[in-house]
Amino acid sequence: xxxxxxxxxxxxxxxxxxxxxxxxxxxxxxxxxxxxxxxxxxxxxxxxxxxxxxxxxxxxxxxxxxxxxxxxxxxxxxxxxxxxxxxxxxxxxxxxxxxxxxxxxxxxxxxxxxxxxxxxxxxxxxxxxxxxxx
Numbered sequence: 001x002x003x004x005x006x007x008x009x010x011x012x013x014x015x016x017x018x019x020x021x022x023x024x025x026x027x028x029x030x031x032x033x034x035x036x037x038x039x040x041x042x043x044x045x046x047x048x049x050x051x052x053x054x055x056x057x058x059x060x061x062x063x064x065x066x067x068x069x070x071x072x073x074x075x076x077x078x079x080x081x082x083x084x085x086x087x088x089x090x091x092x093x094x095x096x097x098x099x100x101x102x103x104x105x106x107x108x109x110x111x112x113x114x115x116x117x118x119x120x121x122x123x124x125x126x127x128x129x130x131x132x133x134x
Contacts, residue, residue: 001062002037003082004029006053010042018072025049025078027057032087043076054082 010024023045029038046066049055055078058066066077 001056001058001079002029003032003085004043004055004057004078005034006049006051006055006078007040008051016073018067018069019044019074022046022067023048025051027055027076027078029057030054032085033090041076043078044072044074045078047078047081049078049081054085056080056082 004027006025007028008026010026012024015022024042025045026040027043028036028040031037043057044063044067047055057063057076057078059076063074063077064071066079067074
């Protein structure tokens with residue numbers, strides 16, 4: 001299974017048996033950061049994807065099994081539309097290194113208590129005068 005982005009459509013007047021009525025799409029394979037990982041390929045659509053959709057595909061024998069009837073002559077089949085890819089440990093190479101880290105603000109997780117200043121340091125500031133006199 002691999003990721004891709006739908007970049008266009010293919011129109012074919014004649015198709016092999018088992019592909020009648022199936023939509024063919026052009027897909028650019030990508031990695032989890034969105035970087036291209038191969039050449040654009042034609043894939044049969046099984047999930048009603050459209051141009052611009054991020055999808056996941058299967059290839060080879062699994063692609064032939066993704067359709068009814070089984071074993072139609074295809075090399076790639078779109079089997080899902082991707083909502084989100086979450087890989088915080090990996091970033092795209094083109095992303096600015098000075099960009100802030102993503103914040104995990106899940107309200108279901110307990111947040112650590114805020115740090116308090118030591119009492120002695122607070123008292124010392126209160127007792128010193130404007131010029132540093134005690």
